[in-house]
Amino acid sequence: MSFPWAAHYTPKAPLMKWIDERLPLPRLVYNSIGAGYPVPRNLNYMWNFGVLSGLALVIQIVSGIIMAMHYAANDLVAFGTVEHVMRDVNSGWLIRYAHANGASFFFIVVYLHIFRGLFYGSYKAPREMVWLLGLVIYLLMMATAFMGYVLPWGQMSYWGAKVITGLFGAIPVVGEPIQTWLLGGFAPGNAALNRFFSLHYLLPFVIAGVIILHIWALHIPGSNNPTGVDVKGPQDTVPFHPYYTAKDGFGAGVFLILFSILLFFAPNFLGHPDNYIEANPLSTPAHIVPEWYFWPFYAILRAFTFDFFFVPAKLLGVLAMFAAILLLFFLPWLDNSPVRSGKFRPVFKQFFIVLCIDVLILGWCGGAPATAGYVMISQIAAAYYFAHFLIILPLIAMFEKPLPLPNSITEAVLAKHNLQGEEPAAVPAE
Amino acid sequence: MATAEHTGTEGLSGGDGVRRRDFINIAAVSFAGVGAVAVVLPLVNQMNPSADVLALASSEVDLSAIQPGQAIKTTFRSQPLFVRHLTPKEIAEADAVDASTLRDPQTLEERTVDGKKQWLVTMGVCTHLGCVPLGAGEGEVRGEYGGYFCPCHGSSYDTAARIRKGPAPLNLEVPEYKFTSDTAILVG
Numbered sequence: 176m177s178f179p180w181a182a183h184y185t186p187k188a189p190l191m192k193w194i195d196e197r198l199p200l201p202r203l204v205y206n207s208i209g210a211g212y213p214v215p216r217n218l219n220y221m222w223n224f225g226v227l228s229g230l231a232l233v234i235q236i237v238s239g240i241i242m243a244m245h246y247a248a249n250d251l252v253a254f255g256t257v258e259h260v261m262r263d264v265n266s267g268w269l270i271r272y273a274h275a276n277g278a279s280f281f282f283i284v285v286y287l288h289i290f291r292g293l294f295y296g297s298y299k300a301p302r303e304m305v306w307l308l309g310l311v312i313y314l315l316m317m318a319t320a321f322m323g324y325v326l327p328w329g330q331m332s333y334w335g336a337k338v339i340t341g342l343f344g345a346i347p348v349v350g351e352p353i354q355t356w357l358l359g360g361f362a363p364g365n366a367a368l369n370r371f372f373s374l375h376y377l378l379p380f381v382i383a384g385v386i387i388l389h390i391w392a393l394h395i396p397g398s399n400n401p402t403g404v405d406v407k408g409p410q411d412t413v414p415f416h417p418y419y420t421a422k423d424g425f426g427a428g429v430f431l432i433l434f435s436i437l438l439f440f441a442p443n444f445l446g447h448p449d450n451y452i453e454a455n456p457l458s459t460p461a462h463i464v465p466e467w468y469f470w471p472f473y474a475i476l477r478a479f480t481f482d483f484f485f486v487p488a489k490l491l492g493v494l495a496m497f498a499a500i501l502l503l504f505f506l507p508w509l510d511n512s513p514v515r516s517g518k519f520r521p522v523f524k525q526f527f528i529v530l531c532i533d534v535l536i537l538g539w540c541g542g543a544p545a546t547a548g549y550v551m552i553s554q555i556a557a558a559y560y561f562a563h564f565l566i567i568l569p570l571i572a573m574f575e576k577p578l579p580l581p582n583s584i585t586e587a588v589l590a591k592h593n594l595q596g597e598e599p600a601a602v603p604a605e
Numbered sequence: 606m607a608t609a610e611h612t613g614t615e616g617l618s619g620g621d622g623v624r625r626r627d628f629i630n631i632a633a634v635s636f637a638g639v640g641a642v643a644v645v646l647p648l649v650n651q652m653n654p655s656a657d658v659l660a661l662a663s664s665e666v667d668l669s670a671i672q673p674g675q676a677i678k679t680t681f682r683s684q685p686l687f688v689r690h691l692t693p694k695e696i697a698e699a700d701a702v703d704a705s706t707l708r709d710p711q712t713l714e715e716r717t718v719d720g721k722k723q724w725l726v727t728m729g730v731c732t733h734l735g736c737v738p739l740g741a742g743e744g745e746v747r748g749e750y751g752g753y754f755c756p757c758h759g760s761s762y763d764t765a766a767r768i769r770k771g772p773a774p775l776n777l778e779v780p781e782y783k784f785t786s787d788t789a790i791l792v793g
Contacts, residue, residue, distance in 0.1 A: 334736075341735050356649075360658045361682035370652065457678060457685050457729075459736035461756050480772060487774060489733075545758045545772070 177397055180409040182210045207390065213412035214419055215400035217588050221295070222398070222419075223426030224288035229386065230427055231281035236379050238274040239323075246326070248372035250365040253328040254453040272442040278320055279445045280434050282468035285313065294527055296515030297399040303507040308389040310503055312382055319378040320466065322371040325363070329450035330460045336363040336371075338463060342476070345490045362456060402587045403515025404580055411584040462544055470541030471534050472496050474553040475560070477545050495557065502564050509564055512572035519578040523571050526563065533559050663793030665785070668724065676741040678729060681780060681792045685729030687741040687753070688790075691764060696722055698751065699765040709776045713765040716779050726790065727766045727777035731755040738762065738777070753777065 184205040186192040195201050205211045245264050247256045260267035289309070292298055298306035321339060325332045340363070344354040359366030397406060406412055413419075437444060445467060449460040465473050479492035486494075517524045533556050540553040581587035654662075664681050666688055671677055676689035691699075699713040717725060729737050733755065739745040740753035740762075748754030748761035750769045755761075760771030767776040782792040 337735050355654060356652050359652055360654050361662075362684045364658070364683055366655065366658065456680070456683055457737060459757060463734065463736070463757060489774060 177206070177211075177394055178213045178406065178409075178412065180412075181206070181213050182414060184209075184211055207394065208420070209416045210414040212394065212415040213406075213409070214398050214415050215406055215411060215584050216413045216418075217400050217402065217584050218398065218419065218422070219401050220422075220426060221287070221291040221401075223423055224284045224291060226423040227284040227426055227430050228281065228288055230430065231277060231284055232379065232382060232386070234277045235274065235281060236383075238270050238277060239376070239379065241270050242274055243376060246372075248326065248369050250328060250368050250454070253326065253368060257327040269438075272438050275446060276434065276437050276442060278323065279466070279468065280430070280437075281316065282320070284430070285316065286468070289313070290531065292399075293530075294517040295399055295401060296403050296510070296512075296517065298507045299510070299515050300507065301396040302393070302399060304392040305389060306507060307504060308385055308392055310500075312385050312389060314500065315378055315382045315385065317469070319375060319382070320468065322375040322378075324466060325368065325371045326375060327450060328368060328454045330452045330454060330458075331447050331450040331463070333363055333454035333456065334459060334463050335465055336367060339465075340367075342493045342496075345487075345493045347490070363454075399515065400584060401516060401518065402581055402584055403519070404582075404584055404587070407583045407585075464542055467538070467542060470539070471537035472499060472541070474537040474541035475499050475557045477541070477550060478553040478557040480550060480554075495561075499557075499560060502561070506564065506568075510568045510572055512575065512577070514577040514580065519580055520571070520575055521578065522575040523568075526567050526571065530560075530563050533563070663791060666726075666790050666792060667788065668790065669788040673723065678741040681728070685737050685741075686780070686792060687725075687727050687729045687766070687777070689725040689727075689741065689766075691723045691725055695751065695764040699763060699767075702763070702767075708768050708774070711765070711767060711776055716765055716767075716776070718782075718784060721784065724790075725764075725766060726782055726792070727779050729753075730778065731757065731760055731773055732768065732775040732777065733758055733760055733771070733773035 184195070184202045186195050186201065191201055202211075242260060245256060245260045245267060247253060257271070260271050262268075264270075292306065292309070321335070325336045336358075340354050340357050343357060344350045346353065355361060357367075358364070359370060397412075400406075447464065452460075464470070473496075476492040476496040479488045479495060482488050483491055512520065512523070514520055517527055536556045537553060537560065540549045540556065543549045581590065662682055664679070664686075666677075666679055666686070668688065668690070671688065671690045673690050673692045674695075676687055679686050679688065696713065704710045704712045713722060713725075716727075717723075729741060731738050734757060736755050736757040738753035738755040738760070740747040746754050746756075748770075750761050750763035752762040752764045752766050752769075755771065755773065758772050760773035761769050762773075762777055763769050765776075766779075768774070780792050782790045785791050
């Protein structure tokens with residue numbers, strides 16, 4: 176794995192030596208996130224979000240395991256036990272708010288992590304597998320978040336479960352049996368609540384497992400970097416520890432400050448008041464919306480208001496929504512440009528900015544009521560989303576003239592600091 | 606492990622290169638495959654509705670107290686069910702529409718039981734995204750076509766609960782039901 180000049184683990188303490196000889200776990204940690212993993216020296220703060228995603232997962236697992244100690248997955252009492260956590264359990268409010276807002280922060284850092292990869296071409300060869308595994312993690316996260324949102328058994332929980340499982344009902348012939356099978360009934364009920372709880376507890380550990388594969392796949396070629404240029408030699412890298420443990424540590428501090436601000440001062444800012452009303456199958460909330468991190472996809476779902484040949488609008492919307500995510504699995508082969516980093520791709524860079532705005536517009540439409548105006552905007556934005564990946568990216572790869580690439584990471588770093596010609600050793604430690 | 610050492614099995618190959626061991630391999634793996642499928646079946650099937658859920662899969666509704674013009678909201682398979690006693694005026698309104706011009710063409714006759722045209726029994730689930738339309742309860746908005754109105758995305762249904770305006774693709778679903786007496790129905 177990694178580069179030949181990577182530092183080798185040499186245990187100093189006799190105990191560590193004893194352990195390493197019998198189970199080389201300390202060695203594995205050292206080589207993965209310690210001094211044994213050489214990383215490009217020029218990573219910027221956008222490279223913090225992988226570690227921050229891991230931190231968010233830990234926050235979710237710890238707060239979630241604690242909440243499961245006080246929660247009961249039964250449709251008669253579930254809503255009450257969540258209120259019990261909020262009102263009666265010692266520090267229960269803190270743990271539940273941390274879990275609810277932690278989910279949002281998890282998605283924030285994962286979205287930044289994904290868009291970092293999109294801009295710097297981290298999905299390109301030889302890192303396709305890293306990208307694909309990342310998308311698997313993202314899909315698992317969405318399933319986990321959806322099922323978690325059902326557990327409080329409030330109005331949004333219930334109707335969200337109904338609408339989302341209803342998506343499967345749009346599939347011809349087998350749709351309704353699938354929906355009934357998923358729910359264990361004809362509408363969300365105790366059976367659905369129980370299985371969602373079981374899976375909501377399981378999937379985070381599956382995510383942790385896929386993260387291990389994600390990091391394993393990453394460490395074969397090593398990390399990408401802002402120039403997208405391959406590492407040429409030892410002068411291009413620094414050990415992960417202490418250089419990037421420190422940089423990630425700083426990022427973690429900023430992350431936790433922002434998290435605390437939301438947690439302590441606006442814990443319900445991202446939530447929906449309707450979810451503090453117990454689930455009622457006979458009354459629908461006036462405005463059903465999913466959590467914000469699903470809004471862009473919800474907008475694509477609702478953008479299809481017209482039938483196309485024999486395909487009804489509802490099925491089209493469902494297919495488009497799933498296609499919007501599955502499309503990303505083909506990205507490494509849709510963008511054929513040999514230049515990774517968007518820094519050196521003037522045309523790509525502009526379209527990348529348009530894509531970011533487009534996704535924000537989709538998100539804004541997804542959270543808004545489905546009036547004609549918003550639906551029209553989401554139709555245009557959804558069309559652009561697909562066009563970006565299926566038409567624009569392949570065309571840019573064909574016609575764009577990239578800027579000249581630096582010969583090496585070190586050269587790029589030295590040029591930035593006007594230190595051309597000097598030895599790398601002369602670079603001050605900042 | 607096809608090596609020349611296995612002269613004992615080669616003797617049983619029958620001349621076509623298929624050894625006894627190949628047969629045993631395929632048979633064993635196939636048998637294990639069938640066994641695995643047999644185990645997976647109950648593991649998948651357990652997610653289907655259980656007996657107690659299915660036991661509630663039909664419900665009886667007493668119609669005697671519903672006056673013309675009134676509607677009630679009850680449940681069927683834990684989803685809302687609307688039962689409406691249409692007035693002659695509402696029946697006339699529904700019949701006045703040319704069904705072929707509708708998004709989901711159906712006449713009131715087709716949506717009710719023969720000879721019981723005044724009893725309109727439908728699911729209270731909007732065919733758009735599954736919200737519960739208004740109009741069955743006392744004093745609720747019935748929309749511009751006098752039937753049901755879904756507050757989520759503005760679908761309007763007429764007095765035969767047919768979709769007339771808004772994003773919903775289909776009429777409100779008419780469940781399977783039969784009259785057990787003049788004033789009672791069994792749904793499901």
